[in-house]
Amino acid sequence: MEPADTQPSNLNIANALTVLRIIGVPVFGWLLLTQGGESVEMRIWAFVAFTLLMITDRIDGDLARSRGLVTNFGKLADPIADKALTGMAFVGLAIIFGTWWFWAAVILILLREWGITVMRFIIKKYGVMPASQGGRIKTTLQALAIGGYLLPLELWDGTASTVLLVATHIAFAGAFAITMYTAAQYVLDARRLRAEQKSAA
Template sequence: MSETVAPRPSNWNLPNALTLLRIVLVPFFIWAFVADGGAYGPLRWLAVVLFVVAIYTDKLDGDIARARGLITSFGKIADPIADKLLIGSALVMLSVVGELWWWVTIVMLAREIGITILRFVVIRYGVMAASKGGKLKTVMQTVAIFVYLLPVTPAQPWLSLVALVIMLAALAVTVVTGADYVMKAWQLRSAGRNSAGKNSSGSNGPGAIDAN
């Protein structure tokens, strides 16, 4: 009796559409932030709203994908890329206007870009999904950026201190989880090569039937 294989979910689904929406919102967020020009007025608030909406789509697309069984390889790759575009642009903008140290932004971006490249390098062996540590890192970065973005933060020393403490904690988690992803990529690559080696030896080794 043959088993019925469930069809793979199509890439054209609601969670992936929300991921693409998050990417589309990034340039609008940047525009609102830049157009404010340091006035901390309505456009800065608009940037905050766009950031919050974009971040919410990250939670929403994940919830829908898991609830409806719509997890796809495209989503596993596109979702973290969308997060990196949004968070990376926010970090850069904050550094450009002098509200966040550049070295913090550089370390975080180096980690994000490096892990993204690593995902594509090992994709032939499998897809590296976001880990719990990676999700914690994203949450901490998001909270820190949100506090930094608030127009009232620069005028409130205590709020600026809160934002800095959360950002430095997020930085620590960013570095630790980056090292963890490197280890997972190495293990994934090693497992893939070992599997390929076994398949090769199984087809050509003793007892195998030569198709030629």
């Protein structure tokens, strides 16, 4: 009799990095919002913290796949950690900047991020929706925009900071556009997958 397939233990390095990222979210938020975001030093530390936490996102996924450490806990916790980190970043930045258009964009982005994440868990009974190329571009542009806004560019004088701030605005506009586009794409893919599975049944 062949032994049943067993899942690796949840106590592994990949899951530890995911948990570390979750624990790091409130620390990052505190660094970002200390003194209302007006402290140059704390904003730089927030940028460093965000960068390090984003690096753990890449490392834990690579480790889980390469070492056979993929677990149900990791599948659930990893996207939650990602959304918590970017969500904290976007909300914190909206609090700092305070403009209505930034708040509106952030609310729409967060509704998309959490909505699609929940939808992917629901649709799993019909099949797996793989991450699209657009989704990967979206993630990259979001990270670039957040990183640019975390740096206190608006508090610095000089041409270089102005150019970087404009580039950050462009990255954010691109991230917003692709975020909305991929939301519609994922919804259509989910409906198609559901219809195909029901037809096959």
